[in-house]
Amino acid sequence: MFFLGFLFVCFFNKISQAVVVEVNEGKMFVLLPCQYSGVIFKNHTVMWTRNDLNPKTVHRQREGGDDLREQNQCYSGRTSIRPGARDTGDFSLTLRKPTESHSGKYTCSITDGQEELTDVQLQVKGQQQTPDENTGVHHASVTTNVFLLLLLCLIMLLLSS
Structure with a gap:
């Protein structure tokens, strides 16, 4: 029973992890995080997309390297994934x-x-912000995770009765 509850929390934790990244326009770069700890198959493809764009591809990396043929023109010459990403995840x-036009929801x-x-x-954020402000990363899933843990406790109490 405990194992079922543990799987429930893990499943919803994976779904609920949304990251918000804020940066001021004019910065040299911004890093959008994406970590993978599973098995990476030989013919893997990693895609960064924005569904509100046409074409939606921001960056594509295959086993042999970057494949930017279908990349949205707004990102041409602006994107990269670290070398050795396959080894580190x-x-x-x-x-x-x-x-500002790069603001939006990205999916890895x-x-x-x-x-x-x-x-x-x-x-x-536009240029009116102070130019030396640091990039901020916030995890929006904290409230969701607390709620899910409380829900799990309630379910376990009900099942143990």
Whole structure:
């Protein structure tokens, strides 16, 4: 019974992890986080997308390297994934010289979108902000995780009765 509850929490923790990244326009770059700890198959594809764009591809990396043929023109020459990402599982996206038009919801997925890893909400603030403000990263899932833990406790109490 405890194992079932543990799986329930793990499943919902994976779904609820949304990251908000804020950066001021004019910064050299911003890093959109994406970590993967599962098995990475030989023919893997990592995709960063924005569903509100056409084409929606922000960055694609296959086993042999970057594949930017279908990349949205707004991101041309601005994106990269760290070398050795396959070995470390760190598929974080570097976006150079972010502008307000880059604000939006980004999705990192592996193997042609079959497994969604994370959603990142990027907010690029205009030049009126102080130019030396640091990039902020906030985890929006804290409230959701607390709620899910309370819900799990309630379910376990009901099941043990």
